[in-house]
Amino acid sequence: MTFSRTTLDSGITVVTERMNEVRSATVGFWFDVGSRDEPDELAGTSHFLEHLLFKGTPSRTAKDIADGFDAVGGEVNAFTGKEYTCYYARVLDDDLEMATEVLCDMITSSSIETDEFESERGVILEEIAMHEDTPDELVHDLFYRSVWSGHPLGRPVLGSNDSIGAVSRDRVVDYWRQRYSPVNLVVAAAGHLDHDSFVERVEGLFNGRGESRTDRGTEPPLLSRIANVVARPTEQAHIVLGTEGLARDDEDRYALAVIDTVLGGGMSSRLFQEVREKRGLAYSVYSYRSLFAGSGTFAVYAGTTPQNAEKVLDIVQTEINSITSDGVTEAELERAKGHLRGSLVLSAEDAGSRMNRLARQQLTTGEILSVSEIIAKFDALTMDDIRRVAKDVLGSGPFGITVIGPFDEGAFDRYAA
Numbered sequence: 001m002t003f004s005r006t007t008l009d010s011g012i013t014v015v016t017e018r019m020n021e022v023r024s025a026t027v028g029f030w031f032d033v034g035s036r037d038e039p040d041e042l043a044g045t046s047h048f049l050e051h052l053l054f055k056g057t058p059s060r061t062a063k064d065i066a067d068g069f070d071a072v073g074g075e076v077n078a079f080t081g082k083e084y085t086c087y088y089a090r091v092l093d094d095d096l097e098m099a100t101e102v103l104c105d106m107i108t109s110s111s112i113e114t115d116e117f118e119s120e121r122g123v124i125l126e127e128i129a130m131h132e133d134t135p136d137e138l139v140h141d142l143f144y145r146s147v148w149s150g151h152p153l154g155r156p157v158l159g160s161n162d163s164i165g166a167v168s169r170d171r172v173v174d175y176w177r178q179r180y181s182p183v184n185l186v187v188a189a190a191g192h193l194d195h196d197s198f199v200e201r202v203e204g205l206f207n208g209r210g211e212s213r214t215d216r217g218t219e220p221p222l223l224s225r226i227a228n229v230v231a232r233p234t235e236q237a238h239i240v241l242g243t244e245g246l247a248r249d250d251e252d253r254y255a256l257a258v259i260d261t262v263l264g265g266g267m268s269s270r271l272f273q274e275v276r277e278k279r280g281l282a283y284s285v286y287s288y289r290s291l292f293a294g295s296g297t298f299a300v301y302a303g304t305t306p307q308n309a310e311k312v313l314d315i316v317q318t319e320i321n322s323i324t325s326d327g328v329t330e331a332e333l334e335r336a337k338g339h340l341r342g343s344l345v346l347s348a349e350d351a352g353s354r355m356n357r358l359a360r361q362q363l364t365t366g367e368i369l370s371v372s373e374i375i376a377k378f379d380a381l382t383m384d385d386i387r388r389v390a391k392d393v394l395g396s397g398p399f400g401i402t403v404i405g406p407f408d409e410g411a412f413d414r415y416a417a
Contacts, residue, residue, distance in 0.1 A: 003015055010203075012183075014198065014202050024091065025193045026091075027189040028188050029087045030084055030188060031180055032184045033179045034080060034083040035081070035156070035159075036216065037152070038152065038155075042167060046080050047080040048167070048172055052117065055113070055116040056116070058109060059109070060105065065102060068102055069099070072098070073092070083292055088352075096198070097201060100202065114169055121164060135238045138404065141156040142228065142404070147223045147226060148224075151221035153295065189355060190355040190358060220294035223243060223397060227401050227416040228400070228403070229411055230402070230404045231406065232404055232405060237304055237306045237308075238302075239401070240403075241299065241300050241317075242299025242399065244393070245393055247295055247296055249364065252392070253291060255386055256389055256393060258333065258337065259386060265339070268335060270322075271286065275312055279311075279315075281315075285304075286300070288300075310412075313415050317415070328383070330383070333383065333386065337378050337379060341375050345371060345375075398416070399417050
């Protein structure tokens with residue numbers, strides 16, 4: 001990978017990667033602000049803005065935006081996380097200038113009319129209701145809310161009925177103008193493009209806009225040892241068991257990725273084989289790691305019938321204890337490295353994936369590594385590295401658990417240790 005990076009006088013960082021073998025380009029405007037950065041009374045505002053900025057500007061309506069991309073077979077979308085928000089488009093290389101211009105117009109000049117604001121408030125309240133009715137998604141939010149209670153990272157990205165129902169248009173607009181500033185922006189692009197020409201298109205953005213840099217000076221959360229049961233008459237028990245993980249810039253994150261792959265990261269993982277293939281106790285079971293500034297989590301999800309919930313949890317704990325006490329086998333280590341290596345290389349064939357990798361690395365660590373350099377990080381890992389990180393992450397801290405299903409309070413207290 002050969003990437004180019006330019007920091008403009010305005011504070012915007014532009015990173016690109018040229019791919020001569022494709023005829024497309026993907027561009028993303030990444031703001032270093034997410035649900036973690038919202039005051040309590042503005043919970044969900046970043047996601048609210050994600051919706052509102054598609055509603056039109058003084059120079060183009062919402063339909064104009066949609067028509068512009070449909071007319072060239074392009075895609076435009078956005079997503080919000082706990083620590084960043086991204087607006088992106090994928091188009092033919094000839095249409096990159098148009099896509100960049102439209103995205104710039106949206107994020108700098110959206111009208112946010114009162115009627116559109118109220119209409120979209122209703123849409124988001126419906127989205128929250130739909131999320132509440134999807135227990136395999138909701139359980140992850142409830143886990144964070146439980147183990148990181150009182151900390152901004154514990155709040156759901158969507159906000160709540162109370163916060164979205166009460167927030168005013170003026171507060172949302174003030175938040176937008178303050179936080180969507182050049183110093184908080186990374187513009188990333190990958191595909192058939194020229195870096196210097198792209199920088200010229202981006203330059204001149206945000207003239208006269210606020211200069212507030214995101215400050216995550218709050219103390220990182222401490223994970224609580226807690227068992228949280230949300231009683232619902234569901235057909236399945238939805239379970240998340242997790243512990244404190246690693247921060248997004250921790251060098252041990254590569255070893256943790258290997259551990260994640262061995263434990264529950266694919267069809268050959270221990271949990272998939274033991275829980276699903278050998279015993280038929282669950283359709284969905286996997287582990288995952290979430291890395292944030294200053295903190296993170298490592299967790300396991302399983303969906304199973306209520307009568308099998310404790311059996312599944314016992315297997316999960318047995319496999320976690322096995323990795324912390326005995327480590328992984330040589331075969332597992334090599335298979336995990338191969339899995340991660342292959343996933344990286346395959347994703348590198350897609351301009352969207354490359355754009356995402358560029359932007360995330362710039363935002364989270366400021367160090368942009370090529371696929372080859374990342375693979376070298378994995379190849380350099382030893383069995384001692386895996387044992388040490390497994391003990392540090394899985395063998396030392398408290399575990400919390402959240403379960404949605406037809407259970408009484410206290411039914412899973414013994415798993416919070």
